[in-house]
Amino acid sequence: MNVSYRWLTALAPGLADSPERVADRLAMYGAPVDEVVHLGEPLADIVVARVTGVRRHPNADRLSLCEVDAGTGETLPVVCGAPNVQVGSFYPFAPVGARLPGGVAIRRAKIRGEESQGMLCSERELGLGRDHSGIMELRGDFRPGESFVSATGMDDVRFVVDVTPNRPDLLSHWGIARELAPGGESSLRLPAFPNGASVGAAASRAAALRLRVGEREEEAGGVRVVLEDSSGCPRYLGAVIRNVRVGPSPEWLATRLRAVGVRPINNVVDATNYVLYELGQPLHAFDLAHLTGSEVRIRRAAAGETIVTLDGESRVLDEDMLVIADAERPVAVAGVMGGQDSEVRDETRDIFLECALFDPKRTRRTRRALGLTTDASHRYERGVDPDGLEQALRRVVELILTVAGGELEPEAIDVGPRRDEAMVIAVRPARVSRLLGVDFDADAVAGYLEPLGFEVCGREDSELRIRVPGHRCYDVQREVDLIEEVARRHGYDRFPESLREFRPSVVPDDPMAGLESRVRSLLVTRGFLEARTAPFATERDGDVALVNPLSAAEGRLRRALVPGLLRQLEKNFDRAARNVRLFEIGTAFAPAEDGAALPVETTRVAAVFTGLRHPPHWSDEAKSYDIWDLKALAAELADVVGSGKLALEPGGPEGARIYADGEALRVVDSEGVEVGGGGLIRRGVVDAPAWAGPVWAFELTLRPDFARREPIRFRALPTFPAIERDVALLVPDRVPAARVEAVIREAGGKLLESVSPFDLYRGRGVPDEMRSIAYRLRFRAPDRTLTDREVDRAFERVLQRLKEEVGVERRT
Numbered sequence: 001m002n003v004s005y006r007w008l009t010a011l012a013p014g015l016a017d018s019p020e021r022v023a024d025r026l027a028m029y030g031a032p033v034d035e036v037v038h039l040g041e042p043l044a045d046i047v048v049a050r051v052t053g054v055r056r057h058p059n060a061d062r063l064s065l066c067e068v069d070a071g072t073g074e075t076l077p078v079v080c081g082a083p084n085v086q087v088g089s090f091y092p093f094a095p096v097g098a099r100l101p102g103g104v105a106i107r108r109a110k111i112r113g114e115e116s117q118g119m120l121c122s123e124r125e126l127g128l129g130r131d132h133s134g135i136m137e138l139r140g141d142f143r144p145g146e147s148f149v150s151a152t153g154m155d156d157v158r159f160v161v162d163v164t165p166n167r168p169d170l171l172s173h174w175g176i177a178r179e180l181a182p183g184g185e186s187s188l189r190l191p192a193f194p195n196g197a198s199v200g201a202a203a204s205r206a207a208a209l210r211l212r213v214g215e216r217e218e219e220a221g222g223v224r225v226v227l228e229d230s231s232g233c234p235r236y237l238g239a240v241i242r243n244v245r246v247g248p249s250p251e252w253l254a255t256r257l258r259a260v261g262v263r264p265i266n267n268v269v270d271a272t273n274y275v276l277y278e279l280g281q282p283l284h285a286f287d288l289a290h291l292t293g294s295e296v297r298i299r300r301a302a303a304g305e306t307i308v309t310l311d312g313e314s315r316v317l318d319e320d321m322l323v324i325a326d327a328e329r330p331v332a333v334a335g336v337m338g339g340q341d342s343e344v345r346d347e348t349r350d351i352f353l354e355c356a357l358f359d360p361k362r363t364r365r366t367r368r369a370l371g372l373t374t375d376a377s378h379r380y381e382r383g384v385d386p387d388g389l390e391q392a393l394r395r396v397v398e399l400i401l402t403v404a405g406g407e408l409e410p411e412a413i414d415v416g417p418r419r420d421e422a423m424v425i426a427v428r429p430a431r432v433s434r435l436l437g438v439d440f441d442a443d444a445v446a447g448y449l450e451p452l453g454f455e456v457c458g459r460e461d462s463e464l465r466i467r468v469p470g471h472r473c474y475d476v477q478r479e480v481d482l483i484e485e486v487a488r489r490h491g492y493d494r495f496p497e498s499l500r501e502f503r504p505s506v507v508p509d510d511p512m513a514g515l516e517s518r519v520r521s522l523l524v525t526r527g528f529l530e531a532r533t534a535p536f537a538t539e540r541d542g543d544v545a546l547v548n549p550l551s552a553a554e555g556r557l558r559r560a561l562v563p564g565l566l567r568q569l570e571k572n573f574d575r576a577a578r579n580v581r582l583f584e585i586g587t588a589f590a591p592a593e594d595g596a597a598l599p600v601e602t603t604r605v606a607a608v609f610t611g612l613r614h615p616p617h618w619s620d621e622a623k624s625y626d627i628w629d630l631k632a633l634a635a636e637l638a639d640v641v642g643s644g645k646l647a648l649e650p651g652g653p654e655g656a657r658i659y660a661d662g663e664a665l666r667v668v669d670s671e672g673v674e675v676g677g678g679g680l681i682r683r684g685v686v687d688a689p690a691w692a693g694p695v696w697a698f699e700l701t702l703r704p705d706f707a708r709r710e711p712i713r714f715r716a717l718p719t720f721p722a723i724e725r726d727v728a729l730l731v732p733d734r735v736p737a738a739r740v741e742a743v744i745r746e747a748g749g750k751l752l753e754s755v756s757p758f759d760l761y762r763g764r765g766v767p768d769e770m771r772s773i774a775y776r777l778r779f780r781a782p783d784r785t786l787t788d789r790e791v792d793r794a795f796e797r798v799l800q801r802l803k804e805e806v807g808v809e810r811r812t
Contacts, residue, residue: 005157012181042101046148049093071145079116084134101127168382172280184451202401221409232322235416244406281392282376288350293327335363335380387470511707533564557589561606579611653677676700747801
């Protein structure tokens with residue numbers, strides 16, 4: 001939202017804060033200012049000039065030679081390419097030596113053989129708009145050579161305010177001024193328009209305008225309005241002005257619009273845009289001569305019905321869209337954009353003014369379906385003030401009568417079901433104090449709320465009854481919303497920094513949240529950075545199609561997390577990052593099961609890593625990651641997630657074609673069900689540069705049953721010594737080492753405290769298709785010192801079971 005400082009001070013005469021102070025206050029009130037633009041500073045070198053002569057350039061068909069009076073006492077030759085330069089008109093002029101916004105310096109030059117001593121400027125060249133089609137013509141009486149900034153009132157400051165979607169009341173100068181004015185809303189004033197004697201008459205006629213009220217249908221000023229869809233349009237107001245003189249806006253009006261980045265069009269359209277930015281109410285003016293039957297119908301569009309909108313595009317409508325139609329065809333897409341056929345032109349004489357309240361949800365759906373965003377739709381889809389329509393209509397009528405003249409029909413139309421009584425919310429000062437940690441009495445609460453338009457309509461011993469104004473009816477629904485307003489107006493920076501007494505919650509943490517926290521802590525301590533990727537995927541990487549995708553390229557929900565992390569890895573490669581470690585905890589999706597309406601969602605953790613194990617150092621050779629690093633990470637995760645109930649097996653996850661053969665593993669639960677896995681990413685899967693190292697990835701499902709942990713129990717440190725036995729075993733290649741270890745643990749019984757491999761050997765003395773694995777077995781009894789005989793018996797039992805169950809013998 002672009003906001004003009006001069007406009008704010010005109011609405012709030014008591015506002016004496018500097019522009020910098022205004023920006024600070026808005027930020028503290030929850031509407032941060034992204035940029036403060038001093039409009040006049042880049043335009044200090046620009047002057048007002050009068051064109052005294054125009055002729056064609058002798059060497060170029062599209063250029064003109066202009067004679068310019070810039071107040072220097074001599075006529076300056078200027079080459080110009082714009083078609084709209086006229087003798088006797090005033091334009092902004094950059095003389096030789098001036099600098100335009102952006103730093104472009106104006107120099108004396110020859111263009112196609114003719115000398116040019118300066119530049120006549122367009123709006124875009126001055127940074128005041130996007131129009132580059134013609135030179136910016138100034139309307140009014142000016143003196144050649146005077147400062148452009150002072151002559152046009154451009155010594156203004158523009159605030160670029162970041163307005164959140166829940167605060168549509170801040171999408172107007174009136175709403176911003178309400179937040180800043182010393183006396184709040186009661187101190188705001190709508191200033192008179194600067195146009196001499198005609199202003200008083202226009203204001204009187206606008207104030208005398210009478211509304212003919214009807215629920216579904218009404219007629220006034222020769223126009224009949226029929227409201228067919230009151231759910232899409234709860235209220236519709238219309239007024240007729242005849243014999244207007246459409247033309248350029250006076251300079252004060254054009255300057256106001258340029259100050260907020262809006263291009264002036266003509267006095268009627270500019271008047272509607274002015275009130276939109278002043279009061280936040282979108283309005284539209286129709287050429288009454290192009291409304292067939294002098295009839296306006298607010299109805300749903302017919303399927304396949306078309307309209308050419310103001311931007312010149314032909315748009316196909318559907319039955320969910322609301323349109324404004326005459327007796328034959330649509331003339332506007334309600335809440336979004338008007339139609340080209342009924343727009344106000346120079347030859348327009350009679351206009352019909354629309355001031356309506358449209359349903360935010362319907363407006364948003366229509367805007368998204370048409371791929372069209374306008375100032376009007378931006379406000380309608382967030383919600384405009386239902387109580388402000390009449391004020392906006394009278395204001396725009398007064399402005400049009402002031403700048404375009406005309407004769408106002410004395411009666412206007414107001415159709416729609418009557419609005420319910422305003423919401424009343426009870427707020428308890430004791431609750432405010434308890435929630436905010438600072439004492440607030442009833443007077444303090446009322447003192448913060450009333451300047452914002454809230455009305456205290458009742459007081460009781462323990463509560464205030466607050467009537468919510470229309471401009472806040474969308475976001476203030478509960479007592480806590482009012483408490484938030486009190487905190488905001490009190491000032492977040494004024495709350496004490498000291499910690500107050502608190503009571504820990506008796507509600508336990510969600511088990512899945514605890515599991516995710518443990519997984520996150522493990523990966524962060526291993527040097528991984530957490531990534532957050534969107535759950536949208538291509539058809540190749542997703543099975544669940546989206547009904548309303550954000551883009552055609554990503555129209556499905558992802559089936560796994562690893563592909564998204566690999567895309568992030570590619571972005572790191574693009575920035576020459578060699579050593580990358582990323583992980584993500586997120587949701588993957590599978591098609592709905594039989595009879596289910598929604599897809600199956602599973603929470604997973606995934607990781608990708610590449611590069612060196614540790615930074616290069618002279619003391620040791622830096623090596624790349626290998627399969628053992630992946631196994632170590634997978635084993636640690638499996639232990640954290642499954643509490644010792646998950647096992648690692650060779651071979652990649654089922655159906656995962658991105659992993660290289662022989663360089664992958666999978667994780668299974670105690671029943672043999674696969675819950676994850678990973679491995680080396682195949683060549684070609686990742687768009688990696690030549691210098692990139694091997695890429696490893698891993699993904700594991702976080703099931704709810706994994707989140708349930710056994711309570712930690714105390715176990716005393718051993719008080720008796722242990723006895724260790726080392727043994728080298730000949731293990732066939734077909735037998736996994738994990739299976740050997742499992743048999744050892746089972747056969748060792750209660751006396752076996754731990755088993756750990758410490759050596760692997762292949763070569764002389766070891767038969768083909770076999771390997772030698774050395775294990776260290778530690779035996780210990782909790783209540784006595786073991787004898788060698790007890791240990792020998794247990795050790796022999798282990799060897800016997802290994803030979804019988806897996807065909808493993810002791811290497812001699």
